Amino acid sequence: MMMAETDTQIGIKLNPAQEKSRRNRNIAIGLILAALIVLFYAVTIVKLGPSVLNRPL
Amino acid sequence: MTYVKDQSYKQDSLEISIAEPKDYFTLLKPRVMYLVVLTALAGIMTAPGHVHGLIGFVSLLAIAVGAGASGALNMWYDADIDAIMTRTKTRPVPSGRITGDQALAFGLILSFASVFTLGLVANWLAASLLAFTIFFYAVIYTMWLKRWTPQNIVIGGAAGAFPPIVGCAAASGTITWDSVILFTIIFLWTPPHFWALAILKSQDYEEAGVPMMPNAKGLDRTRLEILIYSLLLAPVGVLPWLFGFASPVYGVLSIVSGLGFVALAWRVFQRRTGKPADSAAKGLFAYSILYLFLLFGVLVIETAGALILNRLG
Numbered sequence: 298m299m300m301a302e303t304d305t306q307i308g309i310k311l312n313p314a315q316e317k318s319r320r321n322r323n324i325a326i327g328l329i330l331a332a333l334i335v336l337f338y339a340v341t342i343v344k345l346g347p348s349v350l351n352r353p354l
Numbered sequence: 355m356t357y358v359k360d361q362s363y364k365q366d367s368l369e370i371s372i373a374e375p376k377d378y379f380t381l382l383k384p385r386v387m388y389l390v391v392l393t394a395l396a397g398i399m400t401a402p403g404h405v406h407g408l409i410g411f412v413s414l415l416a417i418a419v420g421a422g423a424s425g426a427l428n429m430w431y432d433a434d435i436d437a438i439m440t441r442t443k444t445r446p447v448p449s450g451r452i453t454g455d456q457a458l459a460f461g462l463i464l465s466f467a468s469v470f471t472l473g474l475v476a477n478w479l480a481a482s483l484l485a486f487t488i489f490f491y492a493v494i495y496t497m498w499l500k501r502w503t504p505q506n507i508v509i510g511g512a513a514g515a516f517p518p519i520v521g522c523a524a525a526s527g528t529i530t531w532d533s534v535i536l537f538t539i540i541f542l543w544t545p546p547h548f549w550a551l552a553i554l555k556s557q558d559y560e561e562a563g564v565p566m567m568p569n570a571k572g573l574d575r576t577r578l579e580i581l582i583y584s585l586l587l588a589p590v591g592v593l594p595w596l597f598g599f600a601s602p603v604y605g606v607l608s609i610v611s612g613l614g615f616v617a618l619a620w621r622v623f624q625r626r627t628g629k630p631a632d633s634a635a636k637g638l639f640a641y642s643i644l645y646l647f648l649l650f651g652v653l654v655i656e657t658a659g660a661l662i663l664n665r666l667g
Contacts, residue, residue: 311370315371315372318374322378325378340409343406
């Protein structure tokens with residue numbers, strides 16, 4: 298029991314300001330990555346041509 | 355010249371970051387990026403041949419991010435002098451919101467990402483030119499010229515002038531004389547633009563040990579050089595019309611606005627003391643931004659208009 302309590306206290310505890318800024322950074326990175334996925338997909342289609350979608354599977 | 359040894363802006367690397375996304379955006383020097391977007395867009399629009407809209411857009415994005423990356427590398431390297439100057443001491447690194455290591459990593463990652471994206475999406479000539487531009491700004495200008503010679507922004511200004519050439523190369527795979535003319539306009543515009551600001555901030559530059567023209571060679575010499583560069587810039591600004599890749603509307607606007615530039619430079623040359631001198635320098639600095647946005651803005655709008663009319667016709 299003592300061991301478990303000690304384990305939960307190990308590591309750096311973020312204060313509210315640090316948690317908020319980390320969350321905001323993570324959201325920004327997530328949005329940028331999502332936008333890049335869409336962008337690179339669209340660029341691939343443009344560069345290969347729309348017929349790439351019509352090939353037999 | 356003083357070598358800055360104050361490292362008090364540096365953070366403990368174990369400290370948890372409280373940087374917000376907007377701090378990272380500030381590292382990209384957004385105001386410079388807007389100018390890069392406009393000038394690179396002018397390079398793309400005036401390039402020969404046709405480029406797909408999406409390819410053009412992604413190329414423009416890559417060039418803008420590349421410019422931002424060089425801004426981040428500049429803020430990483432210059433944090434010691436930025437911490438001294440009033441204009442720059444609130445930047446993310448000297449203010450402690452972002453550590454130097456974070457700024458360096460951010461700048462390097464974006465540099466590689468932007469160059470490889472441009473290479474894969476457009477072509478490797480454009481990517482090589484973008485890589486050279488980032489190298490020129492971050493290494494040649496920031497690490498070498500800036501702290502060494504009062505000609506720093508004259509030679510270093512080439513980095514800011516490259517975007518139209520990179521844009522043209524991205525759109526067409528070649529470098530045209532048109533894009534070289536656009537390069538020359540920005541190249542000649544940079545000294546009077548920065549020196550007008552440096553006249554106002556010369557004490558700052560002196561304290562930081564940066565040999566800008568006003569504190570290294572004196573205010574009189576700076577005023578003379580501003581006038582000389584303005585006299586060179588005004589006719590070069592008209593060249594896009596004379597070379598036939600801009601309309602007579604651009605021609606008239608560039609002549610009138612070029613004369614305005616020379617008039618304001620003449621005012622800076624004449625008013626040498628007190629508030630009139632400061633207000634003349636402020637006036638030229640503000641006008642110089644408007645001038646460049648006007649020339650490239652008109653070029654982009656009329657080229658876009660011509661493209662749309664071609665499609666409809």
